[in-house]
Amino acid sequence: MPPLPVPPSVNSAHRLALDPIATPERLLLGPGPSNAHPTVLQALARMPIGHLDPLYIDLMGEVQELLRYAWQTDNRLTIPMSGTGSAAMEATLANTIEPGDKVLVAVMGYFGQRLVDMAGRYRAEVVTIERPWGEAFDLAEIEAALIAHKPAILAMVHAETSTGVCQPMEGIGDLCRQHDCLLLLDTVTSLGAVPLHIDAWKVDLAYSCSQKGLSCPPGLGPFTMGPRAEAKLAARSGKVPNWYLDVSLLNKYWGSDRVYHHTAPVNMNFGMREALRLLAEEGLEAAWARHRGNAERLWAGLERLGLELHVSEPLRLATLTTVRIPEGVDGKAFSRHLLDRFGIEVGGGLGDLAGKVWRIGLMGYNSTPENVDRLLAIVESELPAFRPSPAAVAAGVA
């Protein structure tokens, strides 16, 4: 017998001795995550059950059905992906793009750019139309691009979290059918909060997240795929080039076969089930009206304080408001002051709007008149100290 190998000794260089976790309560009024509903948080703390347990299988059915309600779709393939919204975004592209497919992306902000990056990784031939950050597309330019490029997929963003624009969707689905093209829609910042009609708008693929309109922590990416997109998936010549997000495999778990794919994030789905249950209890029309009402209260209040909103009123998104940082104000210093002094998070600008706007979110559980009034009162009392003094302005040093 050869001598047994001597096992390596244990290295304790990285063995931190920490106190129990002690995160503070924040009021999250940025681009997301938003605060989660306490009922959802309590569901997360339940003891897990098995991902093939008959009771978990029942829960999966409830989550799927309630997601169909939230999205206003009958799509069979409606499931939460086991990752964040970006994973669900990637799932829409990975499953439907075949190498060389032409994908038209309508870019009006940061998340349109992300679609371009992702689609390229799946070897699509990507073409874009663009709009300045803060504007939206009209039907005529979309039709012209469909005619010029004859894409297999048109990908666009319903609610641009980077700009605060809500893209009007009426008529776009009809154009896509006319030009034999799938319509893929980012609904990350609209699901559960802003009028959204997947089937009536003839959307073939959509994705969202858990941490905004649904009042759940981040970690799941709702995904839906209609029959035309399913047909494209079924007709593809090779395997989906992404195992984790392969809907043909996932469908065997979420469908009636219940074949093991990956171990589902059971507790996150407990939370999602409760989040969707609460949304169904409130009702979509009521949730949409609540978000709209509180957003209007915020807009009026900000304008009363002399602040300028970045997006014109008809295109404004109820969940996310972009406010221009006044001349001479250090936007980052002010957000940091709100966080440190009041525990309130608001977001900064991304991409073209970096340094130019604050992003204020009123999403899900956080969309309340009390939160609006609290934020407005704090902005009113705290912002003046961050404005340049009249003398500095006069001297041109602001």
Added chain:
Amino acid sequence: MPPLPVPPSVNSAHRLALDPIATPERLLLGPGPSNAHPTVLQALARMPIGHLDPLYIDLMGEVQELLRYAWQTDNRLTIPMSGTGSAAMEATLANTIEPGDKVLVAVMGYFGQRLVDMAGRYRAEVVTIERPWGEAFDLAEIEAALIAHKPAILAMVHAETSTGVCQPMEGIGDLCRQHDCLLLLDTVTSLGAVPLHIDAWKVDLAYSCSQKGLSCPPGLGPFTMGPRAEAKLAARSGKVPNWYLDVSLLNKYWGSDRVYHHTAPVNMNFGMREALRLLAEEGLEAAWARHRGNAERLWAGLERLGLELHVSEPLRLATLTTVRIPEGVDGKAFSRHLLDRFGIEVGGGLGDLAGKVWRIGLMGYNSTPENVDRLLAIVESELPAFRPSPAAVAAGVA
């Protein structure tokens, strides 16, 4: 002005009216998820904070450092992927395989086969060596395959959850360096529970999950990448063909730049931080010894009851035991009885072992003598009713 479009009406066909969630407490003694530690569950229920909040950035650092301890590695790139263990598995392959790279997979069970499937999707030229389900590889066959195939990557499974085998790792890393090949290791069912030395064993890439040895619910996939794998990633000619799992992007968020990539699953990371803190508090040697001791208690008890273990003693995995289903017993009916009558989950066989074994897990929080004794007592009292009667055996109808 054209008339405003009439918004579609809301369809309530999928608006389920549900009661609040009411899942039962199960004792999860299957292949995972295992029960989570109550402290971890309480952490999941904390109100989220922002994924760019300075306090969250601190927490990310703690999670990384404690993962290094758990894995016994100094690897800079040590992070939890925002998906389950399968996502982390895919991340190891997606980041390092370039089209046409030869990948050698040592297959001795279901998860080796999964590596083959995934590697193929990244356009590797995949070759395999195989072992019957329940055995492990020796150094000579691995060396012979490295010489014959000259792969860029050798991928193998440390702890095969489908068979209950723990692959001896001594010497394999040296062979891989000698033959200029990266060593990629599945540690899904060993991290935190079974001796595991990423650096001493010269492992270049590894992944795991949250729901087994770490006592956290499923939803995060620990990932680590050493300098040789980093160099292969840095030298690749094109983008990583998977956006969500692209370590070159993720590194900008988890590294010192803190550039936004995707919205982190904040609450799952609260849980992970607590799970790793508790592991560091117990200490690796103590956790490993606990798992080993309880597994031996289980093995002895099962053999006392006349049951046969599928894996020979030197290769047995402390976290997962495969027990042969006795002749004439309906294995599925017995597991279902344990679940329905006692709330205890044990697993069935997968692939080559479907219908032939039960899989009993003793992982993390669940690895206790009390759980072992409870299961043994129930098997002793309940299994006889599921055995065929002596008359049936004599008549040959069992």
